[in-house]
Amino acid sequence: xxxxxxxxxxxxxxxxxxxxxxxxxxxxxxxxxxxxxxxxxxxxxxxxxxxxxxxxxxxxxxxxxxxxxxxxxxxxxxxxxxxxxxxxxxxxxxxxxxxxxxxxxxxxxxxxxxxxxxxxxxxxxxxxxxxxxxxxxxxxxxxxxxxxxxxxxxxxxxxxxxxxxxxxxxxxxxxxxxxxxxxxxxxxxxxxxxxxxxxxxxxxxxxxxxxxxxxxxxxxxxxxxxxxxxxxxxxxxxxxxxxxxxxxxxxxxxxxxxxxxxxxxxxxxxxxxxxxxxxxxxxxxxxxxxxxxxxxxxxxxxxxxxxxxxxxxxxxxxxxxxxxxxxxxxxxxxxxxxxxxxxxxxxxxxxxxxxxxxxxxxxxxxxxxxxxxxxxxxxxxxxxxxxxxxxxxxxxxxxxxxxxxxxxxxxxxxxxxxxxxxxxxxxxxxxxxxxxxxxxxxxxxxxxxxxxxxx
Numbered sequence: 483x484x485x486x487x488x489x490x491x492x493x494x495x496x497x498x499x500x501x502x503x504x505x506x507x508x509x510x511x512x513x514x515x516x517x518x519x520x521x522x523x524x525x526x527x528x529x530x531x532x533x534x535x536x537x538x539x540x541x542x543x544x545x546x547x548x549x550x551x552x553x554x555x556x557x558x559x560x561x562x563x564x565x566x567x568x569x570x571x572x573x574x575x576x577x578x579x580x581x582x583x584x585x586x587x588x589x590x591x592x593x594x595x596x597x598x599x600x601x602x603x604x605x606x607x608x609x610x611x612x613x614x615x616x617x618x619x620x621x622x623x624x625x626x627x628x629x630x631x632x633x634x635x636x637x638x639x640x641x642x643x644x645x646x647x648x649x650x651x652x653x654x655x656x657x658x659x660x661x662x663x664x665x666x667x668x669x670x671x672x673x674x675x676x677x678x679x680x681x682x683x684x685x686x687x688x689x690x691x692x693x694x695x696x697x698x699x700x701x702x703x704x705x706x707x708x709x710x711x712x713x714x715x716x717x718x719x720x721x722x723x724x725x726x727x728x729x730x731x732x733x734x735x736x737x738x739x740x741x742x743x744x745x746x747x748x749x750x751x752x753x754x755x756x757x758x759x760x761x762x763x764x765x766x767x768x769x770x771x772x773x774x775x776x777x778x779x780x781x782x783x784x785x786x787x788x789x790x791x792x793x794x795x796x797x798x799x800x801x802x803x804x805x806x807x808x809x810x811x812x813x814x815x816x817x818x819x820x821x822x823x824x825x826x827x828x829x830x831x832x833x834x835x836x837x838x839x840x841x842x843x844x845x846x847x848x849x850x851x852x853x854x855x856x857x858x859x860x861x862x863x864x865x866x867x868x869x870x871x872x873x874x875x876x877x878x879x880x881x882x883x884x885x886x887x888x889x890x891x892x893x894x895x896x897x898x899x900x901x902x903x904x905x906x907x908x909x910x911x912x913x914x915x916x917x918x919x920x921x922x923x924x925x926x927x928x929x930x931x932x933x934x935x936x937x
Contacts, residue, residue, distance in 0.1 A: 568741015581722035745785030776863030780855035781894035795859035811841030827883030851888035887911035
């Protein structure tokens with residue numbers, strides 16, 4: 483009897499090792515390496531390639547010989563989801579949706595599938611819940627339940643065989659962590675099972691032109707669980723974020739072979755499921771009626787649209803030798819860098835001050851265009867002087883104290899003018915040549931000029 487081959491694989495990043503060890507060298511996590519049994523190689527994989535020359539049907543072609551056609555898309559019935567997907571669902575695409583428990587992944591997909599079932603053939607495969615639980619959720623949400631086909635199964639081969647007979651146009655796999663392939667001798671949820679199951683389902687979707695949504699779990703750090711190859715083999719990767727105490731959910735695209743990345747869709751969790759938020763800037767600008775120091779408004783560019791968000795800063799005296807630097811929704815290292823620039827080029831020292839920065843609404847801002855808005859919020863809190871409520875600020879701040887331009891400056895200013903803002907402090911290069919009605923634009927080149935414009 484042939485000896486079984488084994489390997490030791492990290493469950494977080496998928497790195498393989500010849501023997502067990504306590505810490506993964508790639509991701510640095512402890513106690514995540516486990517032993518798996520490798521599937522035996524097939525006869526096709528053992529053949530001598532030199533003896534098969536001239537028998538392949540594949541052909542080499544050039545770029546100019548390829549016929550370009552537009553991708554046939556169809557709507558998911560949710561405009562926010564269509565935006566994140568790049569304009570709609572592409573037949574044959576494998577789309578991965580991750581998120582923390584309770585974020586609303588299954589709820590959103592059940593709403594989408596019930597709506598699509600009225601137009602085309604669909605199949606919802608549940609491996610974590612029973613059919614009764616799915617039916618109870620659909621009844622609680624008031625969804626049409628007369629045409630959606632359900633299947634409770636975890637074996638990938640069985641799912642694909644039944645799908646070939648049913649011939650759906652859209653499928654949902656909930657979730658990939660409970661699926662298993664019979665040939666792989668390991669438990670469901672392991673690295674090898676997740677990898678083989680995802681590869682099998684993705685290949686099946688592309689061969690039969692079925693749009694497939696795959697639900698994935700996340701780790702305690704907020705990353706997608708499973709090996710990294712899971713994100714490589716699918717066409718689109720999305721994360722549904724939202725705390726249990728916050729009714730708003732954000733769907734962000736991290737990878738999309740059929741559209742732009744970093745698109746953002748906003749939903750509100752209600753008793754009837756997830757509802758689309760048509761004007762996200764309104765929820766992120768839920769400000770108090772009275773002016774308060776440390777509050778600044780900026781325009782971030784998310785994918786293909788601008789969003790107005792409020793940045794808050796609290797600067798308070800401390801007697802500790804090491805003042806606190808806390809950033810929520812912003813990059814921690816960039817906060818420390820901006821404080822150094824403010825000291826060097828703005829002559830404002832905060833070595834004896836605790837600095838707390840936060841983005842209102844739970845949204846995360848990763849672009850450098852928030853630098854100037856964060857600096858103005860910190861200066862406002864430090865001086866205890868509120869900023870005007872009709873002031874908008876954005877711009878990147880360099881280490882030399884220069885204010886650098888950001889992309890889509892005119893579109894950001896137009897969005898601010900629509901929401902009633904009258905003044906704007908922006909980089910000089912972003913100042914439009916043609917004035918925008920209703921808003922006064924102040925262009926600055928240095929940090930000193932921006933601080934003078936605040937006074």
